[in-house]
Amino acid sequence: MFIATLLSAPEKANLDRVTVESLRDAWAGGAAEWLNPGVAAEFELPEVPANRWQVWEGLQRLGVDLVIQPAEGRQKRMLLADMDSTMIQQECIDELADVAGVGDRVKDITARAMNGELDFEGALTERVGLLKGLPQSVIGQVIAERITFMPGGRELLATMKANGAYTVLVSGGFTAFTGHVAGTLGFDEARANTLLVADGHLTGEVARPILGREAKMQALTEVSARLGITHDQVMAVGDGANDLGMLGMAGAGVALHAKPAVAAQCDIRINHGDLTALLYIQGYRVDQFA
Template structure:
C-alpha cells in the first residue's frame, strides 16, 4: 500500500477539496483524510500511479506539493537535518561574507557548490579564506541580526521529540551557528565545521577534517547504530548537493526548496510547504503538532 500526500504553503491554504477528490478518483484511492483544512490531505493507494510525475508537474504550477510513498513505516524515529537554507533561511557563510565586504564573491561560490558544480571541500576553504581577518565577534552579530529560522522548524523538532524521536543537526557550516540554532530548536545533537580564530580574528581556515557530504552519511550511520535504529527509521532533509548522500540513504529523504539539480535526484520533493511538511508526510495532523 501507498499513501499520496498533497500539501501547500500554510500561509496560503490553497489546497482545494475538489482538486484532492478529483485526483483520488482518478487514481482509485481510498477515503481522503484531511491533516489540516485547506493545507494538507492524504489518501491510500494500492499501487504507484503511472502518471505520478506528470501530475506532480501540473500541481507545481498550482502551488501544491505531491508525494507518493509506501504506507508502511512512514512515521520515523529520527530526524537528520541540514541547517543552512533548511532549518534556517540563510547561508551562514554568505552572511559573514557580507559583513566582511566579500558577499557577492562568496555567494557565487556557495550557489555553484550547492548546485554540485564545485567540490564542497574546495569551495568551503576558498570561501572561508576570504573571511581572513574578520573580527570573531561578528559571528554573534550575524546570529542576532541576520539569521532567521525556517517556518515550521520548531513544530517539526518538537513533535518528533514528543513522540520519542531523536533529532540531529548536521551541517557543512559552522559549529558557532549549529550550537545556537540547535539549542533554539531543541535538537539532541549538532555537528558542523569549526571556524579557526586567533587573537579574536578569523584565520581564514577551518578545523580538520572538514565535514561535507560523506560526513553527513557518516553521521547517519553512526547515530542510528548508537541508538539501535535502522536507516529506514530516519527522515532526512536538506537542499544542496552535499545533502544527497544522506537523503538517498535515509528511509525518507526530503529535498526541501532544493536546487533543481538536487531535487531531480530525490523522490520526495517539497517546494511549497514549510518544514511542517515533514510531519504531514509522516501522517501527523496539525492538531497533533507540538512546539518546543
Template structure:
C-alpha cells in the same frame, strides 16, 4: 500500499485539488490532516502517471508525494541547517560583513548546485574571511538569521514521539549551536572555524564535515539507536545533502536545488518544515507546542 500526500501553503489546498489527484490515481477517501493545508489518501500501487500529475499540481502550488504506507513515522531526524532550518547561508552572511558577499555567494550557489567540489569551495570561501572579527558571528546571529517556519513544530513533535533530532551542517558550530538550542535539537554537528586573537583565520578545522560526513553521521546515529536507515528522515536543499537524503528511509528536498529535488524521495516546494510531519502522517492536532 502507499499514501499519496498533498501539502500546500496554509489555506492554499482546497478540495478540488485533492479530488483531481484522487481521481487521477483511483484512490480511496481522503483524510484531511490540516484544513486548507494537508490531506492524503491510500492507493495500492505507484501510478505510472505519478510524475506527470505531481508536476502539474506543483505548478498549482501543491506538493504531491508518494510514500510507503508502512513505517512512515521516523525515529531519527537529520537536518541540514543553511537554507533548510534557517533561511540564510551563514558563510554568505559572514562574507557580506567582510566585504566579499557577492563573490562568496556565487561560489556557495554553485557548490549547492553540485557544480563545485564542496571542500575546495569551502576553502576558497573561508580564505576570503581571513581577518574578520570573531564578533561578526554574533552579529550574524543577532541581526540576520531567521528560523524557517515549521521547524520548531517539526523538532518538538518528533521528539515528543520518541525520535532523536540531529542538526548536521557543512556550516559552522558557531551557528549550529545557536540553531540547535533555539529549535530543541538533541545534538548538532558542523565544521569548526579556526580563530586566534579574536579574528577568523580563514580556515576550518579538518576533517571537514561535507557530503560523506553527513552520511556517516546518519549511520552512526542509527547504530547508536539500534535502528536501520529506513527509520530515519533526512532533509536538505543542496548537493552535499544528497548522500544522506539518498541513504535515509525518507529523504526530503526542501525548497531545494533542481539536482536535489529530482533525486529525493519527496520534495517540498511550497509548504514549510511542518510538511515533513504531514509526510509522516501526523495531523495538525498532534503537533507538539
C-alpha cells in the same frame, strides 16, 4: 499500500477539495483525510501511479506539492537535518561574507557548490579564506541580526521528539551557528565545521577534517547504529548537493526548497510547504503538533 499526500504553503492554504478528490478519483484511491484544511490532505493508493511525475508537475503550477510513499513505517524515529537554507533561511557563510565586503563573490561560490557544480571541500576552503581577518564578534552580530528560522522548524522538532524521535543537526556550516540553532530548536546533538580563530579574528581557515557529504552520511550511520534503528526509520532533510548522500540513505529523504539538480534526484520534494510538511507526510494532523 501507499499514501499520497498533497501539501500547500501554510500561509496560502490553497489546497482545495476539488484538487484532492479529483486526483483521488483518477487514481482510484481511498477516502481523503484532511490533516490540516487547506494545507494538507492524504489518501491511500494500491500502487504508485505511472503518471506520478506528470501529475506532480501539474500540481507544482498550482502551488501544491505531491508526495507518494509506502504507508508502512512512514513515521520516523530519527530526524537528520541540514542547517543552512533548511532549518534556517540563510547561508551563514554568505552572511559573514556580506559583512566582510565579499558577499557577491562568496554567494556565487555557495550557489555553485550547493548545486553540485563545485567540490564542496574546495569551495568551503576558498570561501573561508575570504573571511580572513574578520573579527570573531561578527559571528554574534550575524546570529542576532541576520539569522531567521525556517517556518515550521519548532513544530517539527517538538512533535517528533514528543513521539520518541531523536534529532540531529548536521551541517557543512559552522559550530558557532549550529550551537545557536540546535539550542534554540531543541536538537539532541549537532555536528558542523569549526572556524579557526586567533587573537579575536578569523584566520581564514577551517579545522580539519572538513564535514561535508561523507560526514553527513557517516552521521546517519553512526547515530542510527547507536540508537539501534535501521536507515529506513530515519528522515533526512536538506537542500544542497552535499546532502544527497544522506537523503539517499534515509528511509525518507526530503529535498526542501532544493536546488533543481538536487531535487531531481529525490522522490520527496517539498517546494511549497514549510518544515511542517515533514510532519504531514508522516501522517501527523495539525492538532497533533506539539
